[in-house]
Amino acid sequence: MTICIALIQAEGPVPALPGGYSELGTIGTARLVGKPGTIVAVSGEAALVGYAFHRDSFASCPALDPGAVEHIVRTEGAWAIRKLWGTFILIWADASGQVFVLRSPLTGPALFQTRRQDDGGAAANACCAFTDLGLARALGFRLDRPDPGAIDAYLRYPLLRTPRSTITGATEVLPGEVTRLGHRERRPASWLPWDYASSPPIRAEANDLGSLVRATVGAWSGRFARVQLELSGGIDSSIVAACLSVRSDPWRAITMVTPEPDGDERLYARAMAERANAPLAELMLPAEPADPISTPTMLRVRPGGFGLIGPTDAAFLASARAYGADAIFSGTAGDGAFGYQTSIAPALDALRYRGMRAALSAARDQARITDDNIWSALRHGVRGYFRGIRLWPVDDLLLSVRHASPRPEHPWMTDAGRIPPGQRRYGLGLLSIQPFLDGYDRSLALPKIAPLLSQPLIEYGLGVPSWQWGEGGVNRALAREAFRGDLPDVILARRSKGRILSMFLPAFERNRERLAAYLLDGWLAGAGLLDLDTIADMLTGRKEADTLATLRILQFADIEAWARSVVGSEAPSR
Known part of the structure; x- marks a missing residue:
């Protein structure tokens, strides 16, 4: 429940x-x-x-x-x-x-x-x-x-x-x-996360991290008689699978398969399920794109997750119920828990605590993680050293400039400036995970457990040197080492993530006219929040909508649907 x-x-x-x-x-x-x-x-x-x-x-x-x-x-x-x-x-x-x-x-x-x-x-x-x-x-x-x-x-x-x-x-x-x-x-x-950000940070041992992760996942595992794990075959969900492999109670894994290759990760999911000796269900998604203007099924205080994933969310829930699962487990938050960073911030931490040689090594590692070169990484490092690294990104794409809001206050940001940038990124990065914990309906129907976001593990991670997570130019290097004996080589060597753009772009192309009617005279438009002229040009084809703009317009449709559900009307309310 x-x-x-x-x-x-x-x-x-x-x-x-x-x-x-x-x-x-x-x-x-x-x-x-x-x-x-x-x-x-x-x-x-x-x-x-x-x-x-x-x-x-x-x-x-x-x-x-x-x-x-x-x-x-x-x-x-x-x-x-x-x-x-x-x-x-x-x-x-x-x-x-x-x-x-x-x-x-x-x-x-x-x-x-x-x-x-x-x-x-x-x-x-x-x-x-x-x-x-x-x-x-x-x-x-x-x-x-x-x-x-x-x-x-x-x-x-x-x-x-x-x-x-x-x-x-x-x-x-x-x-x-x-x-x-x-x-x-x-x-x-x-x-507050900063109460656990050690200064100086303490170098971690892979065995200690592995023991803590196993204990954490094991504690969660013991609360449920029957578990379904959403297994992408990425490093995070695979680590959870490795920890669940010692369960005596029933469990299985399930992986999502898109019609296009960008979201087909069966190679990795099958390898991990075989290593964990777990049954694997493969959820085949329909080729027909979902409706980008669908009405939300749940009343929410905040907008939920991406509406086009609604049918996938429903299919995951139906599969969990058909299996009789008491809880849904996932690898959500592994990027945060295992210190995956794509900025130069860890190198700045290394400079502060270990000196120039360590900073150059960390910058080289970050360049490899981001497929960049060392000179570009150093340029970003110098800029970050003198200008600082901003606390939160800003995305003004297709928003009206008339109603630009200042960054809202969050208590974690009050003292964040005193924390070195790599540790700060680790802590503040946890905030971006929160919407994924309760953003989809299945999390409101069954317990959805993200064991890698558990408090003991995160407090431990906040004290680890930020540059240690990416040593050798490998993201989540410490976590990979901690579970080297439990994961297949194909997953240990994996550096990419699955993508599901094939679920979104066709939905936009097939629904341009409906999206125009829905958004250009909708609640968000009436509130003055959108750059209506540019959106109209993109929806009519007068201006090309690249991938980012396409996803942004689909996000507006989600929030428009949410706003109408809150006011209780399918018609715009201004």
Whole structure:
């Protein structure tokens, strides 16, 4: 069962719970409601929702004993961040009755807050923390107005999720954040990556990394009786497969196959499944492109993943259900956990801690990883040394200049400037993974586990020299060495990734007229967010749309569909 809850605190009467939901407990002055079967343990004035593990033993923590609750209340959640890890929401009340919430670091379930203050109606003067937009609405919170400024920032600063959501009146409780119910304040005990960025960094041993990854995946594996792993045959999902190979309970792998060669990775997936002695299902995708203007199937606070992957997402979920899987595992976040960087930042770290010779070696390694030459790498290094490396990329493509938003604030960025650029890139790179954890519907139907993003592994990685991950000019070199005896040679030698452009470009070409009608007079256009003249030229063929522009226009269609689902109309709402 996935985590689908709401925590509501109200002065007035609370509406009757919608069908399919029940009260799971009372914490202080707040009611905890959710779907029957939600994994929740209420212990006095605290509740643990989801999956938690003990830090010292990696054993499952299904409930909190009175001593743990006392520590949590006294330290305002800091004890839980130090002693537990996993995917959970922790709720507790202090002696004065104030209610606090902790979303577990890195992999915590998407959690939002809203409040309402009015003169009447159900749940007047109420606040709510929730994981499901439909449930929040059923409890009396409207949340039906997209926020144009937040949407512009969402597009302009790609994959950066900050407390400001894309619906007016809803804010996100960030992973690792402790907050008080009904207040947009970040409490001092909240998790920050920079607390684990060792200075100087400590050189890692491949065996230590391998042991930690095996222990982490093993802990997750033990929580589920039947597992399906999404196996691309890349280094990350293959490492997860190697760790699952010791399971005594049933599991299988599944790989996606596109009609065109760009997304056919069966060579690698078959090799890994054979090495892990696991059954492999091959999911053949249809040759016909998906509809780029399809209506979202789920109400969301934020836009979901790429809509054209919707049929693939549904097929993955159907296959997991047909197999009887209790959870879906993936190699998501391996790039981040294993320090895959394509900038010169690791060489700048090497210069700072090891001197010029180490910096030149690291620059040479980065040049090989990016198929560049050493002179270009050094040029980027000199520029980065004197100008600094920006905290987050900006993408203004096809956006209106009239509504350009400044970079939204994120607490991880407040002190990031004091962290060396390679370690900083490692830490901030974790933010871009968050949208992939809950962006697709299958993650809302079954637990979708990304074990490589687990807190112990990431905290370890933050202390590793950033240049060590790419030594020898090989990306994720330390991880490859740690699992050298468990992976086939064809995967150890692999440097490329599968691509699925063949799923997107035909959909654009076949739907130009429909996209024009949908976007040029749509919600985003009415909000003044798009460069309508250029988009119109590209959709009519007066101007060529390259691959990046094509993908951008398809992204606009996704967000247009999301905005219309929020306002509850297929027609534009301005």
